[in-house]
Structure formats: C-alpha cells, structure tokens
Amino acid sequence: MKSLADEVKKRKVSGESSREISLALGEQGFLQADISSAISESAGADSEKRKRERIENHFFMIKEFYDRIGFGLASQQFINILLMQIASSYFIVGLFNALKAFLEVVMAFFMNSYMRLRRVPVRSIGLAGILFGFSLIIVASASMFKSLPLFLLGMAVATISVVSYGEPYQRLLSSRIKKERRSYALKKIAYFGIITTAVSLFIGGRIMDAFPESGEVVSLSLFGNPLSFRLYGYLIAFDMAAILFILSGYALSFIRDQGQSDEHGGILSELGRGFKESFENIRAVTSKRILLLLLVTGAVMGSLQTLVNSFYGIFIFRAFFRTGFGGFTNVAFIFIMALLASLLGPKISKMNADKYGKFPMLVFGTLLMAITPLTYYYNPTMFAIAEATLLGVIGSVIAGVAQNLLLIDLAGERERRVFFSTLSILVVVPQLVIVPLGAYLADIYSLSLVFLGAGIAMASMTPLYLGVIVLHKKEKI
C-alpha cells in the first residue's frame, strides 16, 4: 500500500490528474479500491499542506510587516543621534559603529557555522526577536537616563539578537514556503517593505520632534487626582518599535517546528573548520589580481561608507534643527529619499551595464557614491543633500550590481560565493581602523572635513578601476 501511495504522490507531483493516475495504475494491476483510497489520502494531505502554507504565509507576512515598521521607528540614524546626545563625542559614535559592524560579522559567522550543524528551532528565532525588542527598550531608557554604558549594553544585545533573529529567519522562510507558493504581499515584500519602512521612519521622526529630548509635560486627571509626567519622543518611538518586534517574535511562535535537529559534531570544531576555510578562501581569492583589486576596493569603500553613514544623520539633525520639517523629521526625510532611491537603482544599473560595460558602471557608481559626502562639505543645504543622497544610493546600487555582473564573468559560482564571504569578513579590518580614526579626526578638526576626506578617498578608487580597464582593454569587461 505504501508503494501505491508513493506512486500516487510521484504522479501528482509530475502534474497528472486523479483520473490519469487512476487509469495508469489500474493498467499496472492495482485494485481500483486501493487506488481510490490512495488518491483521496493524497488529496487530504495536499489540502492539509495548503492550509498550513496559508496560515504560515499569514504569520510570515505579519512578522515582516511588524519588522519593517520597527526598523523604521528605531532607525540606525536615530540611534546615532541619541548616542551623540549622550556621548557628545564623534569618536565614541564612530567606535560604536565600527564595533557594531564587527560584532555583526562575528555573529553572522557564528550563526552560519551553527546552522551548518544544527537546525535553529522556530521558537528560538522568535525568542531572539523578542530579545531584540527588549534591547530597544534598554536603549530608549539609557537615552532617558543619559547612561552611556546602559546604551552600549542595549545596543550590544540588540546587535547579537538581530543577527540571531535575521539569519535563521531567512533560512526558515525559504525552507518553509517556496517562492511560487508565497502570497502576493510576501513575494513583493522587498518593495512593500521599503515603503512601510519609509512611512514608519517619517512617523518616528514626527514623534521625536513632537516630544523633544527634554520631554513634553503632559497633565492628566486620574479619578479626580491631577497627574503630570514627561513624555519623550524617542521613548515613545523606540517602545513602539520594541512592542512590534516582540509581537513579531511572538507571531513566529505560531509557525510549527518541523523535524528534529540533526546533531553533526561540536560547534567549536565547526567554527575552527570555518576559520580555516575562510583563510584558504582569502588565499584563493587574492591569488587572482582582478579579484584582489575588487576585494580591496570593496573593503575600503565599505569602510568609508560605514564612516560617513555614521554621521549623516547627526549632521542633518544639527545643521537643520530649526529649518524644514524639524530635526528628526529632516533626517527621516533624507533617508526616505535614500530608501526610495534603492528601489530604482537595480533597474538603472542593469539597463546600462549592457550598453557601457561592467567596469565603467562600477566606476560611475563609485563616483556617484563620492558625491554625497562631498556635498555635505561643499553645499550643506537640505535640497542639495537630498539630491546627493539620492545619487549616492543609486550609485551604491549601481556599483553593487556592476560588481555582481562582473564577478559572473570573472569567476564561477563557488568562487563568487567565496568572494562575498571573504569580502564580508575582510571589510571588518579596515572598518575597525578607518571609522574610529575618521571619527577622531572629526572631534579634533570638524565633521565637514571628514566628509571631504571620505569623498576624496571614494573618488580616488577611480584610477584603480581605470588601471584595470586599461590592462584588460582587449576584452570587454
């Protein structure tokens, strides 16, 4: 009977109708009653699977939606501004951002090694989400008490939990619902998610401007007793984000765990193997001159981007506090432009990469990225900064897509995977030097000068790319 059920399942997967299966199996000599029972059993299993997929689609969607709102309300730019208000030092903000990036890489490395050995239970992913929510409450409270150690503790927990939440979640989603079985909203989450984040970023900015840092006194009468307290905008926005992340983690708990975790050796030996493999990968990738160049420029550009991104929000907040929509809303406005621009970038890049070639597009993207910090130095007005941000984001997407297309030509699939994993590890090294150093220079001289330096450094990657084009001018790359 089992073999009959398997046969029915196999034929269903290959797209045969129940009637066709029944006829074919009847010809093979199976009893009609057995065939009918196997077909109805299989149909029951199918409808059960569909029902489960519908429910899971629903909960995944809730989770994605809550997460996107949460990331908008507690945007990294807002976090940097709050840190600056506590620490009053660019160096601390820079160091914090560099260490955060380092911690993210270490955690991602650890999680990937762990996931190679064991399946992360759905409950644990949900718990990591809940922990991330609570860590935001710690960050908001630290801002209220002006406590730097508490703020850093909250952000360390947030970084660890967000990686432990994000990496296994992506794997869970792709393993549970195939792309073609996802609901329309879940399929298009990249677009809807950006729009949702943009709206919540704006709402977060408005809330923080409506209730300033010193707090807005609110007076109420509770059962005839006068009650007054202070409301802080960042506390409201971050607590809202925290609640959404907690709910999002809770939504995951409705997704049923499947199968048992397979044990394949110890985590320490896997980490050691991962390290060894990474070093071998670095050696393999750096043996090709062109890949080495892409790796070095990618790592330097990544570090410079981290440096300037750490301070864009702070600069906008301070320079335009009185003008436009208000301090935090101005920051939100500029970064909404960036989010919307990221929707356009891939299309522009793919359209032009065929016409102009990949290396020229890489050079173009890099130069567009350099425009943003240079505009902060030469023409720090809201309108110019908004335009420059737009160009910078489009440039960064163009450079990214061009790099991917270039790697498709230059390396095989395994080599490409190795390249990206090596880049994600290697970028940490210059980041740990460039970001705190740039931040220290901002403390000694000025932030504007750091933007100028970063812009010039980004633009100076161009001659390196030009050299490669000259070297390879015989083949169109």
Add this chain to the structure above:
Amino acid sequence: MVFKKGRLIFSKRGVSPLIATVLLIAFAVALGAMVMNLGSLYADAGDGEGIQQPNADCSGVAINIYRIEGREQVFYESSGKDIRITFMIENSGLKQIRGVKAIVVGDSRNVLTKDFSQVVDAASVLREALEYDADAYGEIVDIKFIPLIEVAGTPFPCQKMAINAERLPQAN
C-alpha cells in the same frame, strides 16, 4: 549607428570600455558639480531661506572659532538653570567685521539670538559671553555664529559665512 532601409538603427557594437568610462566619469562629475551648486545662486545675497536681502558684499568675510591646542574655544559654565556660554571668534577673513550674531537653539525649539556689535579687524579675535536660561530654552542643541558687516549703516548678517560650534564642553 547605421541607416538601413531608411530607418535609423543602432549598431550592436558598443563603445570601448575606456571611452565609456571617460564618458561616465564626465557625466558623474557634471552631476556632482550640479548638486554641489544646487540652490547656491538662489541663496546668494539672501537669508538662506530664499528671501532677498539688500545687496551686500560678503566676499572676503570669514570667521572661525578660535582654537587653542586644537580645541574650539566655546565653553559653558552652569549654576543651576543659568548657563553662561563663553566663546572666542576669530576674524579669519580679509575684511573688518562689525561683530557676530550668536544663535543658540534649545531642544524645546526655542531659540536665543543675540548680536555682539563690536568692530573686529581681520586676524583679530572677539571674546564674549552669553547668558542662557536652560529652563526657558531647553538643553542646548546647536550654536551658530554669523559674521555681521555694515550695509547702509545697519548690521547685516552674512548667512553663508555662518559657522557652527562642533561641541560645547564644560569650562574647566
């Protein structure tokens, strides 16, 4: 590009990578130059918000916050809610200025503005202090200094030459 049966069609051969790069670099530089000058014509001789001002010549006017051992000389001393901000502004331009306008923004979005009218020659330093009420204005978020020049007998702020204090440490 070639003509075929009266129709203009594009040749499949693209431009060489080197020429494409040069073209794209030129395009990026043009875009950058445009963005970096965006709005500057409009803001010239204006108050920074597009409102036209009397024709004033701010060329050669520049100020800096005076630095000692690399530290900007803007400090605060507080006694309760009263804050005293002390600053040293250097006339780093080529012209004499008629003082500076200080703008202090508090986080309650209230703004304290005060003019310090005093002739400061080129390469000279102005040292002044400003009383700030933290209860009325909230915590200090930003401090800006705008050089003043004389136009038609009245002080005129050269907005484009304004500078912001990077930080506001407590006086030792």
